[in-house]
Amino acid sequence: MRTGSNRVRVGLLASFTALAAVASMGSATAATTLNGSWAPFSRCPVDAPAMLAADGATDTAICVSSHSASGSIKLGNTEVPVGASDLQVGVVTHPGGLSTVVSPAEGALVADSAKVPGGLLGLMCPSDVPVITGICNTLSDVSLNRVTATIESVNSPTDFQLVAGTTTGKPILTLPVRIHLENPLLGDKCYIGSSSDPILLKPQNLTQPAISSEKFAGDGTLDATGPMNRLNLLGAAQTDTTYSVPGTNGCGLLGALNWAVNLKTGLPSASGNNNVTLDDAQTYVATMNKPRDAAPDAGKLLSQYWHSAAR
Template sequence: MSALARCLGVGIAAGALLLSGLAAPAHAASYQYRPSDADWADCPKIPANAKVDTWSCLSIVTVAGKIKLGKIEQQITPPLRITVAQGQLNDGSTAAVFGGLRSQRMKVPGGLIGKPFEVPKLTDVYVETQGTGHVDAGPIFPTNVGIKLRLIHALLGPKCYIGSNSNPIRLNPQITSLELTSIDGVPVFKATAKDDTFSVPGASGCGLNWGLVNTAVNLRAGVPSASGKNSAEFDWYIRGKSYLELQ
């Protein structure tokens, strides 16, 4: 049995034990996912002391969902793909490596000043999700994936972020449903997940006067926001591939 088959088999078995209240995906998929070789484009290099036959590259594609950060509630409409790898090291411990995050810009509801004062185009703000390289090994899938959000508007400058490489938003979604399906004859996991435990740091790098504009962004977005005041729900398609096959 291949490492990938073992990985996926363990995932199903563990899921059956750990998951409760299984339900169908909560959101209508806004993106028609089709598996392809592009799923492996960001598979990272694994550690030199890795047990290669235990490592798999995981492509996790978010096709729908929603996220609440402080005062901002955002529907996830374009596809967002995170690629990570996980496996054992020679000493028997487990490790994970971040591969990449690919996303498209999403329009922030209410824009720069919020409803009902928004002015189309003039106050429109877009958000771009970026990876920070943070990821930890988990029992089924990697956990604590670090992200940061770039806020895009002329008044905010090119480096306006919520979260950073040194202080990321750490997502740790818990799987609430998991099933093995087939798309175009390719085995794919279909999953839903949610997280309501992560915290959100304040803004940084916004505008020419960072202190003043950062404060304005924080007031608008309701950040920093402590654990329990934020939430995320995701509809995923997940593929895994052994590094024995990737070599």
Template structure:
């Protein structure tokens, strides 16, 4: 699959103006000098993109890229427990695909690359503010005592990244997470989910296919725009904005590590209705915006980002 062919679907479906054409495969003639500041302009937030990592430096790569995504709101339902996201979350990582890499065929018959990912240099693929989750049956007047402070933490890397899945009935990515519950009576190691048994998010902007009793729900791909690098490099920048991602086919495991010698696991399970099988849970991510910088050349991508550092 040629690099230009990856964007064929965008043009055919009029999801954006004409793609960058020859600029998608052009390589800038002169490198840019790196500075120590943070990238700006279209590369804002990509300062931790792992362009120097071995996976992204591999000569086998046909395409490399950097991703920054922001989730503005939404929430999740686990059984009968509902929690709203009260502050934005950020997801960052690098991406790469070889000419013989995996592909996915969408329900409409089109085919696209399925990217591998590389963790950012600071190790923070997912950044989320703590959530104050009321304990069912209690009036929440003392955060951390009459509620649980919940930290959403990654339980593994992003996998199966399909950036061309916008509008398709197919997940954009798979992201394993775990919920870290902090409460005066639960100790410091109370979790729902773990690295070995995570909650796996598979959000889509299309329509889900959950097991019953959940029914299919549909997201929104928002809008897509493709721009050239502002300094003449061969990098193209794809902006997604205003998307809604949904997943109601996920399962949620039970609690572990709560209280002395796991003595409070059963309390957390009972109060929050976990473990909860697939078909009983839903996550909605609203106001999703993401920027993807892509290039056939890792040196060109690196120079393009560095040229905007201030």
């Protein structure tokens, strides 16, 4: 239960990773096809400075990945289907239970765009304001009415709790996002939320995941005596009902349509009025079995293993 093109979408919540103290954006590895047990970690930022610097004795680097095929998200009065989402980050654990989340360059979360039900008609109409009524009267054109929503990561996740991913009812991480609304009349800079005022998603398991683990060689091949371990947390439904949603910004010329979208969709929307659900979350955590044996170069060795699995 990931920080390119920051295009991310409502599938977001198959989220699973974050930190408990300081989150840092690191240089990251682009998506790569990996062999065997490494396959879910195609965007793990193993070459980020914070990951490479993890010595294995006091600081330990791990890769976290979570995928969900579908779901839904409710923002004020509007509910949007969620498509496939991919969350990947690196996490550096520190003494005292603290950790640092390292996001890939393209952002922790990458998700498919979703079509907003009703399109622009659903977001702004009907209205008795002449200017808006005039716009609504032009929306019989399907291309003008169509609106897509894409969730984009902003900043890095925080508050990562690995144990929460193994149980139910506990937030696994805090994932800051904004939602990009795209439509010819709204323009290309229409967002719900921003980097300075993001939507803070805190997913938790609704159902208990199936838990298993496997050991593997550095190149991803299954190996009962291998130096790597993968924790599998599979099949859980995830949700969050605690987040608030800010108003829109940048919709229409000079933001002229912000108020119309806000009024119809009920934004800003306080905590308790919104919810997100992710179906069948598949979460994976890759760790070295004995990072202390690789000290002080455990982070560098993790990167070497990851690259050896590339194909």
